[in-house]
Structure formats: structure tokens, C-alpha cells
Amino acid sequence: MRTAPAIALGVLVALGLPPAAVGQQGDAAAGKGVYERKCALCHGDQGDGQGPGAERLVPRPRDFTSGLFKVRTSANQTPSDRDLFDVITNGMPGTSMPGWSTLPEKDRWSLVAYVKTFAPERFKEPAKKLELPKEVGSSADSIERGREMFEAIECNKCHGTEGRGDGPSRPELKDEWGFPIAPANLTRRWTFRGGKSRTDIATRLAAGVLGTPMPAFLDSVEKPEDIWHLTNYIVSLGPEEPRTVSLVTVGAVSDDIPVDPDAELWKTQRPQDIVLAGQVIIEPRNFNLAIDLVTLRAVHNGRDIAFHLTWDDPTESKAEPDKKVFADVIALQFPPGSAPGEARPYFLMGDANDPVYLLRWEQGKGAAEVTAHGPDTLTPIAGSEVAAKAVYSHGQYRLVLKRALVAKDTARASFAPGVFTPVAFQAWDGGAGEAGAKMSLTTWYPLTLEEPRSNRRFVVPPLVAVLTFAAMVLIIRSANRRHHL
Ligand code: HEC
Ligand code: HEC
Numbered sequence: 001m002r003t004a005p006a007i008a009l010g011v012l013v014a015l016g017l018p019p020a021a022v023g024q025q026g027d028a029a030a031g032k033g034v035y036e037r038k039c040a041l042c043h044g045d046q047g048d049g050q051g052p053g054a055e056r057l058v059p060r061p062r063d064f065t066s067g068l069f070k071v072r073t074s075a076n077q078t079p080s081d082r083d084l085f086d087v088i089t090n091g092m093p094g095t096s097m098p099g100w101s102t103l104p105e106k107d108r109w110s111l112v113a114y115v116k117t118f119a120p121e122r123f124k125e126p127a128k129k130l131e132l133p134k135e136v137g138s139s140a141d142s143i144e145r146g147r148e149m150f151e152a153i154e155c156n157k158c159h160g161t162e163g164r165g166d167g168p169s170r171p172e173l174k175d176e177w178g179f180p181i182a183p184a185n186l187t188r189r190w191t192f193r194g195g196k197s198r199t200d201i202a203t204r205l206a207a208g209v210l211g212t213p214m215p216a217f218l219d220s221v222e223k224p225e226d227i228w229h230l231t232n233y234i235v236s237l238g239p240e241e242p243r244t245v246s247l248v249t250v251g252a253v254s255d256d257i258p259v260d261p262d263a264e265l266w267k268t269q270r271p272q273d274i275v276l277a278g279q280v281i282i283e284p285r286n287f288n289l290a291i292d293l294v295t296l297r298a299v300h301n302g303r304d305i306a307f308h309l310t311w312d313d314p315t316e317s318k319a320e321p322d323k324k325v326f327a328d329v330i331a332l333q334f335p336p337g338s339a340p341g342e343a344r345p346y347f348l349m350g351d352a353n354d355p356v357y358l359l360r361w362e363q364g365k366g367a368a369e370v371t372a373h374g375p376d377t378l379t380p381i382a383g384s385e386v387a388a389k390a391v392y393s394h395g396q397y398r399l400v401l402k403r404a405l406v407a408k409d410t411a412r413a414s415f416a417p418g419v420f421t422p423v424a425f426q427a428w429d430g431g432a433g434e435a436g437a438k439m440s441l442t443t444w445y446p447l448t449l450e451e452p453r454s455n456r457r458f459v460v461p462p463l464v465a466v467l468t469f470a471a472m473v474l475i476i477r478s479a480n481r482r483h484h485l
Contacts, residue, residue, distance in 0.1 A: 024081065024109055031114025034107045038100070047118035049177075057096050058288040060179060064115055067122030068176060068211035071194040073203050074127035077210060083127070084112040087194075094184075094191030130207055132199070133224035138232040146233025149226050158183040158213065163237045166314035166395030169213075176211040183214075185312060185395075187238035188293075196240065202231045242273040242293060245445075248423055250298040250305060250415070252450040257299055257306045259389045261398035266308050269297035274425050276440035281348060282375070289440040290429035294330070302452040305415050306402035307332055307359070315431035316392045318364030326430035330399065331360040333424040334413035336371070338406075344422050347443045349375045356424075357381075357413045359401050361388055363430070367401055371411055375437040381411050415449055423447040 036045065042061035044050040049063035062069075069079040071087045079087075088108050091099030100108060116123045136142055150156060150163075158173065160166035163186030175181040189196035194204050205227050208216030221227060251269055258265055274296055278289035290313070297308040309330055319327040335345055336357040343354075349372040350356035358370040358378070367388035369381040385408070390399040407414045415421055422444040428434040 024085075026081070026106075026109030026111065026113035028110065028113035028117050030107070031110035031112070034103065034111055035114050038103070039111070042096070047115070056287050058179075059095055059175070059181065060177065061097070062211075063177065064118035066176065066211070067119030070209045070211060071204075072127070072207050072210065073130055075130040075207065076125060076128045078122055078125050078127040080127040080129075081109075081112050081116075084115060085109060088112065088115075090195065092193045093195070094193060130203065130218075132202055132206060133227055135198075135202075136225050136228035136232070138235065142229045142232045143236045145226070146229035146231070146236075149221065149230055150233055152222075153217065153220055155230075159186055160314070160395050162394040162396070163187050163234070164312050164314065164395030170314060173213050175213075181212055182314070186234050187312070188242075189235070189238060190241055198228075198231050198235060201234055202227050205230055242275060243271055243295075244275055245272040248272060248274075248296065248298070248445050248447040250300050250447065250449045252417075252453045253299045253301050254453040255301065257301055257304050257402055259306070259387050259400045259402050261308055261310075261389060261391050261400045265299070266297055266400075269299060269308070271310075272296045272298075274442060274445070276425060276427060276442055279348070279375075279437055279439050279441050282437050284436065284438040286434065286438045286440065290432040290434060291427040291440045294425055294427060296425075298447075300405055300415065300449055300452075303405060304402055305405050305449075306400055309399045309401070310396065311427060312396050313392075313429050313431065314395045315429075316363060316397075317430040319362070319430065326428065326433065326435040327365070328363040328397070328430045329360065329426075329428040330397075331358045331370075331426045332401070333358050333372075333426065335422055336413055337410045338414035338416070338419075344444055347424050348441070349373075349426070357411065358426075359386060359403065361390065361399055361401060363390070363392075369403075369412060375439070385412070417449040417451050420446045420448055 040051055041053045042051045047064035049061045054061050072079040072083050074080055085108055088111055089101050091097050156167055157169045158167045165183040165185040173181050194200050206218040208214055274294045276292050278286035291311055295310040299306055313328055317328050333356045345354040345356045352373050355371050355373045358372055360370045361367045367386040369384050371379045385403055387402045405415050424442050424444050426439050426441045428439050
């Protein structure tokens, strides 16, 4: 739908005349047309956040009439035009607000101008530039100071002792619009609404996140540079990006494999991050999934195979059917048998004809081997062969599931080096009301086992081969030279 001003602008452009207001002085009238096509679905025609798509989204699309903006580099409540331009360009990680970098720059400036018209009062006062204290680089001392401040000014009340968003205040937190809001998981910078760079983080700490319980701290820290110590501490809590893999690798070790998830062995194994999505194919669908990432470490020793799983969940919950409370559950899914063919079972827990084999762990019950013919048809396999140990602490589960490499029957999966085995992952946060088909999941990943340790010494690594060859060339050359002397 084209509006009169947009058409007028189109005519100007067609005549080769420069439109009156472009560039950083966005044209609100032109912005209206783009807004109605690209933004109204979520933010509503009136800018009140009540678009037809809004109901289902967590967090909700912003109600622009409130004049509250989360991502500011200003010391007062008015965001600068540049702030709005940047947030429209980059989107808001961890939410459904997409980035619009594919729109022409001119359109983005026009959108800035148009969004401002929904809250004229807010923009009467111009943005005041926030001056960040002089930057302090990261060091062990700075991180330690940041950790102390994190407790002293009670960031942990909301964000939890280890920053995973599991603090005691979590259940009570609401945003300005009355919706529950979760404190950020500080170990996952890539989900920060305002970006993950050190400057982004320091700016959010200094200026706060308007419309949420996240306060501004520039005035409450002991010394201004504490903003940077806190930033350095947050950056130390997790990687910059998920360490995703497209091939799941099971490392080879020679010793016994510990089932204790906190044993030393696991610290030496490569973390492989697996991204999960909400199940939205069948009812009940899961549009706002709780568990979107599982970290896997896996090893075998020629006899046993073990999977070490780490995932964040702010609450530990066991099934309490009379209170309608569900359990936290995680499952690894494989095709049953030992030599999986081309045709893999349906990734969504198999179907009536083609079942899957699950290594399933449930809080309060422990591990089990299960045959599934779809999400609602689970049958435990008699005589479970799995050893398991789980630890829950500070908003995180760590679990080891250990089993014999070769299974005693074909209801179970067997594993061998050199064979690609499909694997898929599923997780349920019982505390968030997830159960049955309401889950997070992946499709099939290929999984491969490294050759057992004992065979390795027969394989000459390429680098050694090259060096050996180079050394031989040198010996022959010097021998030749001597010969010529
Ligand atoms: C799929 C839904 C969706 C669409 C489409 C969408 N947004 Fe958003 N937008 C959101 C959500 C959700 C938020 C709030 C996120 C939050 O509060 O953490 C948001 C927030 C914003 C904010 C507030 C930024 C801040 O600092 O608080 C602006 C500005 C914005 N959107 C502009 C736009 C513009 C302009 C368009 C069209 C080009 C657009 N959005 C399209 C979902 C959407
Ligand atoms: C009263 C509860 C509360 C306290 C105290 C609090 N936060 Fe937050 N914080 C939140 C909430 C809620 C969010 C999520 C905002 C959102 O999703 O839009 C958040 C978000 C953040 C973010 C992410 C910003 C972004 O761009 O999304 C960082 C970083 C952060 N907090 C750090 C801290 C630090 C450091 C402290 C202590 C100096 C602290 N918070 C104190 C509630 C709190």
C-alpha cells in the first residue's frame, strides 16, 4: 500500500530531483511508507506495538508511543538519531527484531524520522552524549575487580552468581509494559540486545536499558572506571560466539572414562556447541524456546562411549504431576542398530514405522534407554545399560551419559570408528512449561568417532612426514656437497 507522500517522493526521484530531506535528516513521510510495509506487522500501524504478529513474540515488539528505547549512547532518556539508525540496521540480538541492513541507507534514516513521530514529547529534549570513562583494558586484576563489583552492587541478585540469568530476583522481574522479563545470560554476549562489543557493554552498564529493570550504573559504581572492570568481567564469562560445529566428533582416549561431569578429563575436551530450535511442526508448538544451545563433549576408549552435555536452565525442576510441574529433560537421538543406511528415521523422534533410539535423562529419574515412535510414544528398553551423573549449579546442568560402544541388541544404537552415525538433540525446560512435543530440538547431525588411541602410533602425522622428508633432503644434499669437495 503506497501513501500519497511516498508517491510524491517517488515522483521527485523519477524527475531526477533530489528529495528535500534525505541522508541523516531522514524524511518521516517517506519513512511511513517503508514502515507500513516492513515494520507494522510487528510494531502496529499506530506504532503501539500491537501489530498482528505481536501476540506471540517474547519480548513483545516495542510500543514506540512510550518513547522508551533500550539501546542508547545518550546520558538522558532520548536516544540519538544514530542510536535509532544503528538499532534498525543491526536489529536486536536474542529477540525477533531483525536487522534491516538490506534496506537502502536513505530508507533507514527515513524510518528513524518516522519512528520519532510516535513519541514527539520524548524527542523535544535532544539526546545528550554519554561520556564513557577512560577505557581500561582487560587483565586478571581488572576481571577480579569486576567480579567483586558484580557482587558488591548486586548484579548477581538478577543475573546470578555466575551470570547465567538465574538470580533470586528473576521470577519477579517485569518490564515497563507489565510482561515478565528475564535478566540477560551474561555468558552469552551474542544475545545482548545492544551488541556484544566491549563499548556496547560498557555503554549499557553506564546508561542502563530503559523499559527494563536493568538500571544505569555510572553513578552507583565506586569509581567510574569500574564500568570497564565490570565489562572485562562480563567478557571473561563466555566466548564471543557459539562454538558451533556441523560434524559432531567423539574424541579417542585410552583410559577409563569418568561419569563425573566435573572430572578433569572433560576440561581437556573440545566444546562443540549445538544450536537448538523450537519445535513448531506439530502441536503444541514451542515459539519461545527456553534451551537454545547445548554444549557437547564426547569421548570413547574403544569399549565405552560417553557424552558430556552442558546446558543453561535457570531453574531445576522435577516432575510434580499434581502441581502440573514438568521435569527438565535432555535426549540424544540415534537410529537403532549398528549400520545406519541412507534412510534415516523422521528427525522428530521417529514415526510409527521407523522408531528412534534415545539416550534420555530426566531430572529426578535419571538416565534411560528409550524407543520412540514419535514424541508421545516412548517405550523404555528393558535392562538399561547407561551410567549417568548430573550436576546442577548456578543455572547450569552438566551431565555425563556413558554406555558400551557396541550395544547388546538392535533396539539400541551401536558405534564404531569410521562409520558416520546420525545424531539429533532434544531438550525440555520443565520449569518453563516444556513437555511432550513442546521442546527444543535439532535435525540430524553426522557424528564420527576418532580412531582409537592405541592405533594412532602407526599413523605418521603429515607435519612429521614433511619434516622427515626435509631432513632427508638436507642429509642427502650435504652428503653430495662433501662428495664434490
Ligand atoms: C518480527 C517482528 C518485528 C519487525 C518486523 C520489526 N521489529 Fe522492531 N522490534 C521488534 C521487537 C520484538 C522489539 C523489542 C525487542 C526488545 O525489547 O528487546 C523491537 C524493537 C524495535 C526498536 C526499539 C529499539 C530500542 O533501542 O529499544 C526499534 C527502533 C525498532 N524495533 C524499529 C523497527 C523498524 C524501523 C522496523 C521495520 C523496518 C522493525 N522494527 C520491524 C520486532 C520487530
Ligand atoms: C534488577 C535486576 C537487574 C540488576 C540489579 C542488574 N541487571 Fe543487568 N539486566 C537485567 C535485565 C532484566 C536485563 C535484560 C534486558 C532486556 O532483555 O532487554 C539485563 C541486561 C543486562 C545486560 C545486557 C544488555 C543488552 O545489551 O542486552 C548486561 C551486560 C547486564 N545486564 C549487566 C549487568 C551488570 C554488570 C549489573 C550490575 C552492575 C546488572 N546487569 C544489574 C536486570 C538487572
